[in-house]
Amino acid sequence: GKSPVTVTVTGAAGQIGYALLFRIASGQMLGADTPVRLNLLEIPQGVAAAEGTAMELDDCAFPLLTGIDVYDDARAAFDGANVALLVGARPRGPGMERADLLEANGGIFKPQGEAINAGAADDVRVLVVGNPANTNALIAASNAPDVPKSRFTAMTRLDHNRALAQVARRAGVSVADVRRVSIWGNHSASQYPDVFHADVAGRPGAELAEDRAWLLDEFVPTVAKRGAAIIDARGSSSAASAANAAVDHVHDWVLGTPDGDWTSAGIWSDGSYGAPEGIMASFPVTSDGQEWSVVQGLEINDVSRERIDASMAELADEREAVRALGLI
Numbered sequence: 559g560k561s562p563v564t565v566t567v568t569g570a571a572g573q574i575g576y577a578l579l580f581r582i583a584s585g586q587m588l589g590a591d592t593p594v595r596l597n598l599l600e601i602p603q604g605v606a607a608a609e610g611t612a613m614e615l616d617d618c619a620f621p622l623l624t625g626i627d628v629y630d631d632a633r634a635a636f637d638g639a640n641v642a643l644l645v646g647a648r649p650r651g652p653g654m655e656r657a658d659l660l661e662a663n664g665g666i667f668k669p670q671g672e673a674i675n676a677g678a679a680d681d682v683r684v685l686v687v688g689n690p691a692n693t694n695a696l697i698a699a700s701n702a703p704d705v706p707k708s709r710f711t712a713m714t715r716l717d718h719n720r721a722l723a724q725v726a727r728r729a730g731v732s733v734a735d736v737r738r739v740s741i742w743g744n745h746s747a748s749q750y751p752d753v754f755h756a757d758v759a760g761r762p763g764a765e766l767a768e769d770r771a772w773l774l775d776e777f778v779p780t781v782a783k784r785g786a787a788i789i790d791a792r793g794s795s796s797a798a799s800a801a802n803a804a805v806d807h808v809h810d811w812v813l814g815t816p817d818g819d820w821t822s823a824g825i826w827s828d829g830s831y832g833a834p835e836g837i838m839a840s841f842p843v844t845s846d847g848q849e850w851s852v853v854q855g856l857e858i859n860d861v862s863r864e865r866i867d868a869s870m871a872e873l874a875d876e877r878e879a880v881r882a883l884g885l886i
């Protein structure tokens with residue numbers, strides 16, 4: 559059969575890690591015919607818990623899981639990695655300024671980028687989940703000069719999936735009948751979920767968007783602030799849906815997006831749609847199983863333009879902040 563794919567997961571003992579690892583090991587991410595080796599990276603305080611999760615993974619007797627190793631050293635954990643899921647990050651603490659947050663995460667994502675550069679497989683595919691995901695991905699990519707920038711991505715698939723669900727609910731159709739929504743910009747409150755190009759059970763998404771009060775006062779903020787709403791309701795942050803989105807992202811990258819549809823991902827900007835070049839920005843994208851490509855030729859109206867530009871500008875600001883800190 560196929561040789562195993564080495565998947566490195568950081569923050570493996572966290573909430574998202576716990577929801578993610580079992581799905582990877584069961585074959586839901588890379589396909590039911592692809593064996594997987596798992597490398598779990600944690601900080602020293604997290605190693606014992608990661609070892610406990612590794613015991614549970616053993617106890618699932620997943621036929622596709624060929625081995626699990628737990629590390630507290632990034633070089634060792636990324637050695638030979640084909641897929642790297644960067645989940646562990648420094649959350650924003652009370653009273654923490656943005657610069658402090660970026661600096662704390664620079665201390666994580668700079669050495670991880672260097673470790674990926676040093677030892678990951680030539681075909682490595684990196685997904686950054688840990689926030690601020692786009693800029694953490696920019697830091698990692700910038701510190702891996704020998705790895706093509708196209709190998710680094712930031713997760714906006716959860717925002718994309720949230721947008722699909724909200725559109726389906728509004729239109730009273732199945733989520734399976736909604737295609738071609740888009741997330742533009744930063745995985746932050748400034749993100750712009752775009753329905754203007756969507757196909758909603760055969761009808762144009764622009765019809766839903768004619769109700770501007772729904773679009774701008776309900777849909778956009780509901781998608782952008784969904785994480786906070788879940789924390790309020792559950793008492794802890796979304797973990798299973800974030801893990802699900804990471805599985806979806808890598809699945810579509812490796813196996814390709816369906817014909818006639820697209821998804822959203824934070825990728826190295828080539829300047830498409832007037833975005834600054836060299837930020838890690840979300841666009842509507844397709845994958846051919848190897849590389850992501852931005853969906854070209856979409857007409858951007860004034861409502862969308864203003865919001866896309868604002869979110870892209872926020873990413874350019876974050877880039878300036880990490881540049882000033884010497885992280886890129």
Ligand code: NDP
Binds near residue numbers: 646795
């Ligand atoms: P979670 O597993 O809940 O979250 C991990 C990261 O994912 C956070 O940065 C979080 O950002 C982010 N995230 C992105 N999208 C979402 C979403 N939709 N919902 C929730 N989170 C999202 O955090 P835990 O604290 O449970 O676990 C983190 C683990 O990482 C710990 O075990 C810690 O030891 C480890 N860690 C490992 C490092 C390493 O391997 N080098 C470095 C740092 C930490 P946000 O907080 O903004 O929601």
